[in-house]
Structure formats: structure tokens, C-alpha cells
Amino acid sequence: MKRRSFLKAALAFLGATTAASFVYPLFRFLVPPPRQKKVNSLVIAKRDVPLGDAKEIVFGGIPAIVVNRPGKGLIALSRVCTHLGCLVQYDQENKRLLCPCHAGVYDLEGNIVSGPPPKPLTKLPLKVEGETIVIG
């Protein structure tokens, strides 16, 4: 290899190494910390969610809702609309969950009724223990 070619190759190698040694820390610096997987369960009183009514909660940092459906029992759903992240609201009269941003409509199972949402609302684990509701 000629001296000039060797110097070019060495310079390219050193330049690439220098760039990489900045790019990797920069990437790691900007990436947010990983999600916390373990979320403690949340307990609420059963009387706080009367039949046909709903209660908004925050579970593991995510806004959620517990709905007491007539004839179908309790269900806990994430309130984060699967379209673009707005929070759905409970429409007691029509027994629906509505997203105010792009008019997404879900039923009380979290399934899409109409509008642009691509997926149903995320269901959260829920169990009833005596007079309390345990989410998570």
C-alpha cells in the first residue's frame, strides 16, 4: 500500500471511530429510560363506582377508567385513545367512550364503534375482592 493511501485509510478509520464515539453516547443520552414493568396494584372502593357509572383513575402513570356496566359487571380500560393519544370520556347516556380529538367512539368493552382508532382500548386486569376493586 502506498504511503498516501495508507494515510487516507488511517484518517478515514480514525474519523469514523471519532464520529462513532460521539454518536453512540449521544443516542444513549437522548433515549428516554426504559418503561418500568412492575406496577403496584390499585385498590378502590366498590361503592365509588355505582351501577351505570364510571370512575377515572391513574394506573401506573396511565389515565384509566373503571366502568360499572349494567348486566355485565366492572371493567377497567385505559383512557388513552389508540388513535393519537387523547383521553376518552365516558358518555353515560349512550353507554360509549368518546375521544374528543378525532371523534373515535368505543363501546364499554373498549371495542371500536366508529372513527379512526386502529385498535381497541387496552383492558387492565381487574378483580373484585369483597367491597373493593383491585386493578392490576
Place this chain on the structure above:
Amino acid sequence: MWERLTNWLEVRIGVDDLVRSQVTEYRVPKNINIFYTLGFVAAVGYLIQVVTGILLLVYYVPHPDHAFRSVQDIMVKVPFGWLFRQMHVMGSNLMIAAILLHMLTVFAMGNYKRPRELTWIGGALLLFVAIAFGFSGYLLPWTQLSYWATTVVTSIPTAVPVVGDFVARLLRGGDQVTGATLSRFFAFHVSILPPLFLILAGVHLFLIKRIGISATPFGLPAEEKRPWTEYHKKSHADGYPYYPRFFQMDMLMVMVYLAVMFLLITFLPNLFFPPDATIPANPLKTPATIRPEWYLLAPYQLLKIIPNKFLGILIQIVLFLLFLFWPFFDTEKEKNIMNRPMLRVLFIFGFILWLILMYWGRS
């Protein structure tokens, strides 16, 4: 004394030569029109944003617990704080309007054609950076409107398979819009976008200076209307000197820009402050009406009416790339849009569609 000072400068930086070559003897085409001033107007608009932005930094606190309060204090407690904030807010919208109008007129006059493809791309990227300025600045007052508009826009990448969630988290600094997002957007707004804008503006100006200002295609001989295949600087030897003729046109339009700005501040001070822009952000309640600034209303409405999220975003990406690389798609030799009925129809149809989507998105 003055003569000694100018002599001193002349020896060191050649002011006379600089003024002569760039101002008094710099020629512009004879058939130049008022729309050619819009680039200069946008540059002055940017300068106003920089000055008012620096002033707002003196009192603004980029923290979720203090951001809203600090902006309210700027508006009601700090002497003339309202003026500089209003200038900054109105200015951001007017600057984008000036760039948009500049690009529309450049398009209509076919001035993006060979060899000015890169000048067009530079301008399109400047428009994109100006919108990024507007979008990142939108969150900073930490209002209901800004919080939820940011939530919606930062959720858009989630439609992209595999990397979408990661990109959304990268933008937000976490799963939701939080204080981490505010910090990121603030850093982006005040320290990343300004140098990026200046670099792009520098490249844009360099290209204009190197190639020369493009004459309008109206009233020119046929060979002048054709794009060139080889480089030669367009110096417009028979044109008018930049100073005083075109400089006066530039300054007239800057005055119009300022007049519009202060007219809006005086008579429509709440134009860009709907009710949700005066309520502090509540991450647990999405307001009933959420809509972005007027320049994002059309893509916002498009997302709303296309039932498939991925398809909606894909269409927007395709439209953006088409806009950015338009000079490479339009290879027709004729510059004059009046001699190109198909392009004229496309231009009018696209413009009307954009207006309809904007109006629809607002209602």
C-alpha cells in the same frame, strides 16, 4: 473623523467594494415584482423572532410547575411583556405565512427549475424548520391546548410499524407528554432549531448569489424562459441596481409585514389564543376542541378523515416528499405557468383543497 473610520474599515474589510458589488451594482431583473421581496420579509420576520425570543427567555421558566405561571406573568406583570410575547406569537405565524407565500409565488413563476432545484429544496426545508419552530414553541406555555396538541402530534409516529413507538418516546422523553417533553422541546426550540435555520438560510442565500436571481417568465423571450443545462451566473447586466430600487420594495414590504403584525396585536389580540390556550395543562382531561395552528390544520384534518392511521401518515409523507423534490418531478422546459394548463389546474386544485381542509379542520 467619519472619513478616517471608513478608511480604516476600507483597508481591513473593503467596505466600499462590498457595498458596490452586493448593493449598488448588484443587478436584479427588470421584470422583478413585489413577490420577490418575500424572502427578505421572512428573513426580517426571523430576526424579530430571535430578538423577542431572547427577551422572553429572561422571564420564561421551562418547568411544568412554573411555565404557565411565568408566561402569565410575562403577559400581565412584566412591563411590556405582553408586547414582546404578542410579537413573538403573531410573528411566528406571519413568518410562516411569508415563507408559504414566497414558495407559492416561486412555484407559480417556475423559479424552482434547473439549475435552482437545491434553492427550492433549501426553501422547503426552511419552511419545515419554521413549522418545527412553531410546533416546539406551542408546548412551551404549558396550556391545555399546547399539551394536547403536542400529545396528538407526538403520537403520529406510532402509526409507523416497528420504530414508531420508539420515535414517539424519543420525542416525548417518555410514554406521555411530561416535564421531560417540555425540556426537550425547549432545548429544541432555543438551541437546535436556530442554528439549523441559519445554516439552511446561509445555503439558500449562497445558491441565490451563485446562480443569480431568476427573472419572472412573464414577457421574456422564449430562450430566456428555458432552464439552463450549463452553469453561467445570471448577472442581469441590463437590470436595475438592487439599491435603491429593489431595496425600497423590500423595505415597503417589511413595513407592510410590521403593519399587519401590529394591526393584529391591536385589534385581534386573541387571534392565536383560543380559550384552551389560557388554561393550564391538565394531563388527565382532554379538552373538547383540540386543534393545531392554522398551518397544520390541513394535515390534521386529513388524519381525521382517513380511517386508517398508517395510510393517513403515509399520504402525508408522500405529499411532503413530492413538495420537497418537486423540481425533479417537473422536468417540463416551460417555466411560465400560464402556458401550462395542466400544472395551472393542479396548482389551483391543490391550493383550494388545502384551504378547504384548513377550514374543515377549524370548524
